Amino acid sequence: MPRLLFVAFYFAPETTVATRRAVRIARSLAARGWEVDVLARQLSLADAVDPALWTDVPGVTVHRAPVLSIKQHARRWRQERIRRAPQSDGPARPAAQPNATVRAAPMQGRARAVLDFSHRHFAVPDKQVGFLAPAVALGATLPRPDVVLATLPPPTAALVGHALARRFGVGLVLDYRDPWLGTEEFGAYPAWRKRAEAAMERGIVAHGAAPVATTRGIAAALQQRYAVDVAYVPNACEPERFEGVEARSFAGPTLVYTGNLYGGRGLQQVFAAMARLRAAGKPTPRLCYLGATAREAQEQASEAGVLDLVDIDGMRPAAEALAAMRGATANVNVVGDHHTRQIPAKAFEQIAARRPILLQTPLQSDTADLLADVDGVHIVHSGNAAAMDAAIAALTTAPPSDSGAAIPTALTVDATMDVLEQVLRRAASKRRAG
Numbered sequence: 001m002p003r004l005l006f007v008a009f010y011f012a013p014e015t016t017v018a019t020r021r022a023v024r025i026a027r028s029l030a031a032r033g034w035e036v037d038v039l040a041r042q043l044s045l046a047d048a049v050d051p052a053l054w055t056d057v058p059g060v061t062v063h064r065a066p067v068l069s070i071k072q073h074a075r076r077w078r079q080e081r082i083r084r085a086p087q088s089d090g091p092a093r094p095a096a097q098p099n100a101t102v103r104a105a106p107m108q109g110r111a112r113a114v115l116d117f118s119h120r121h122f123a124v125p126d127k128q129v130g131f132l133a134p135a136v137a138l139g140a141t142l143p144r145p146d147v148v149l150a151t152l153p154p155p156t157a158a159l160v161g162h163a164l165a166r167r168f169g170v171g172l173v174l175d176y177r178d179p180w181l182g183t184e185e186f187g188a189y190p191a192w193r194k195r196a197e198a199a200m201e202r203g204i205v206a207h208g209a210a211p212v213a214t215t216r217g218i219a220a221a222l223q224q225r226y227a228v229d230v231a232y233v234p235n236a237c238e239p240e241r242f243e244g245v246e247a248r249s250f251a252g253p254t255l256v257y258t259g260n261l262y263g264g265r266g267l268q269q270v271f272a273a274m275a276r277l278r279a280a281g282k283p284t285p286r287l288c289y290l291g292a293t294a295r296e297a298q299e300q301a302s303e304a305g306v307l308d309l310v311d312i313d314g315m316r317p318a319a320e321a322l323a324a325m326r327g328a329t330a331n332v333n334v335v336g337d338h339h340t341r342q343i344p345a346k347a348f349e350q351i352a353a354r355r356p357i358l359l360q361t362p363l364q365s366d367t368a369d370l371l372a373d374v375d376g377v378h379i380v381h382s383g384n385a386a387a388m389d390a391a392i393a394a395l396t397t398a399p400p401s402d403s404g405a406a407i408p409t410a411l412t413v414d415a416t417m418d419v420l421e422q423v424l425r426r427a428a429s430k431r432r433a434g
Contacts, residue, residue, distance in 0.1 A: 002428065003035040005145035005168075007135065007161045009128060009154055011040035011062060012054035015318070016047065017259065017345045021177060021214075021235055022151055023054065028417040029424075030059030037142050038062045039135055039160070041128075048292065050317050065138045068130030125155040125180075125197045132156055132163075139164045147428040151175035155197070162204045171427030172209040175233070175420075176218050177345075181225075184264070184338035202226070210427045212420060215366040217341030233420045234370070235345050236413040237352040245319065247327035253285040253396045255358065256328035258321045259346050260293045264336025267297060269360055269380075271304035273388040277396075284309065285396045287332070288324055290316050325349060330356040330378070330395045333367065337382065340365040347371065351407060356398075358391055373408070 008022035026036045042064045043049065123129050131154075139160065147170050150161025158174055165172035180186075180201050186194065205211065205226045212231040213219040219230040257267060270287065278284040287310050289297040294314045301310040313324075325331050331350040335342075343366050350357050356376040361368045363381050371377045378391040409415055 001033055001035055002147075002425070003037070003143060003145045004029060004424065005037050005039065005139060005142060005148045005164060007039045007139070007148065007150040007157045007164070009041050009131060009151075009157045011038055013049050013051050014043070014046040015050045015053065015315070018151075018153075018177065019053070020345055021175075024236060024238065024413060025149070025151075025175075025417070025420065026060045027057050028413055029421065030057055032417070032421060034059065035143075036060045037145065039139050039142075040064050041131055041135075042066045048315055053318055063138055063142065065131060065134040067128065068134065124193060125159065125200055126153065128154040128156045129159075132159055135160045136163045136167075140167055144168050145170055147171045147173065147424050149173045149175060149424065151177060152180060153178050155180045155200070158204055158209075159200065162207065162209065165209075166207075171430055172204070172207075173423055173427050174204070174209050174211045176211060176213040176222070178214075178342050179218050179221065182221065184336075208430075210423055212423055215341055215343050216369070217366045221341065231419055231423050233416050233423075234411060235343070235348045236416045237348045237407045237411050238413060239352045239354075239407065241349070242322055242326055242352060242354075245322045245326055248320075248323040250286070250288070250327055250329070253283070253329040254327075255285050255287045255330055255332050255392070255395070256290070256324045257287065257297075257332040257334075258290045258325060258349075259344065260291045261296045261300070261334075262293065264338050265334045265344075266300055267332070267334065268300050268304065269382065269385070269388055270332060270334075270358075270392070271301050271306050271310075273385065273392050274306045274309055275304045276385075276389055277393060278306070278309070282393060283396045285329055285392065286311060288313060288328075290314070290321050290324055322349070322353070325353040325355065328353075328355050330358045333357060333359045333371075335359070335361040335365045335367045335382075337362050343367045343370055348411065351411070356395055358395065360388070 006026060010016050010018040010022065012019045012023045026038055030036050036059060038060060040062060045067055145168060148161045148165040150157045150172065152158050152174065161172050181198055205228060211222050211228065212233045213222060214234055216232055219232050222230045261267065274284055289310060290313045292315045294312045298307065298312055301307045331353060333344060333347055333350060340362050347367055347370060351374055356378065357371060359367065359371055359377060359379045360382060361379060368379055371379065378395065380387045380391050
């Protein structure tokens with residue numbers, strides 16, 4: 001029975017979207033006979049937790065290492081102060097429900113500004129670098145694996161995987177959910193830091209790490225940069241997640257956006273189209289927003305003059321988000337101008353939800369390529385106001401129905417895990433032979 005040491009900084013029951021791929025990999029490989037040791041960060045440092053996202057799986061053992069991070073520990077300290085503070089006035093604070101999403105309190109003011117500056121300029125390769133030493137120390141105590149898999153971002157996970165692969169004398173596979181180099185954030189770094197991080201990645205790949213990538217764009221960039229074979233292992237659609245989910249009932253045509261607004265992902269173009277349609281006296285949908293960046297969504301809707309048409313639900317448990325996606329007139333997906341080689345993981349959930357999809361994207365993007373052959377997808381290029389108006393108008397007036405699209409075979413869990421398992425077994429056998 002092969003054994004995998006899986007470095008996944010984010011892992012359920014954290015609610016961040018990065019955990020979905022990690023959970024799928026761990027569960028699927030365990031079902032195929034692997035023993036999987038997951039090495040993740042301490043759960044108390046998670047921004048949000050939903051207990052419904054993870055139940056123990058035979059063959060998967062989750063180990064959690066602390067993170068040496070002033071910012072994250074200060075956040076937890078503040079959260080504890082809020083929780084323990086006496087309540088002399090106002091309504092009693094409701095008790096947390098078993099499956100409720102629990103969120104950590106963000107830092108505010110000058111302390112946050114100072115720590116953000118420090119992370120930007122001195123935390124190499126990323127602000128999670130405090131995970132490196134504790135994770136390597138913990139990982140070294142685990143049973144010897146046949147191969148190590150590290151999923152990134154954060155790039156720190158690659159450093160942990162590299163150190164442990166060398167410690168055990170086994171092969172390393174790097175799972176690129178997003179690029180390490182060349183991102184918008186990377187472009188803002190000083191030249192010395194860019195050189196340092198480029199040297200880190202080059203050294204790890206040159207040492208024999210086998211890369212896999214979630215998009216063809218990331219795979220092509222790595223192949224060109226290092227002249228190595230890179231396997232394409234996209235995220236997968238999981239229609240079983242919608243089994244037993246009762247679609248949320250909306251009063252009228254409703255667009256649904258799940259997830260956060262960051263890195264150029266904004267709803268301004270959608271809100272502007274809603275405003276124009278209403279001003280022209282045409283049928284106008286509502287928009288339901290479910291995500292942590294509720295303030296940003298509210299500000300964007302207010303600026304467009306359609307706040308009264310927007311329901312800000314904020315971060316909700318996964319089951320509620322799936323119910324909203326299943327009941328949507330259309331699910332909205334936005335690709336930022338600097339994220340053309342990254343495919344939001346929710347695109348695969350949207351396919352599995354079998355509802356129409358409204359995609360706003362730059363002219364060329366891996367997400368547009370992925371969804372081009374999926375039924376019920378309206379692709380609108382960023383800045384094309386007329387196309388956005390037409391797409392939303394068409395979705396609003398169309399009779400409600402499922403898109404009925406079959407999930408492409410290449411995007412099924414079995415197909416993606418077939419490719420990943422081949423890479424893992426090849427890396428394990430090559431290292432043993434060496």
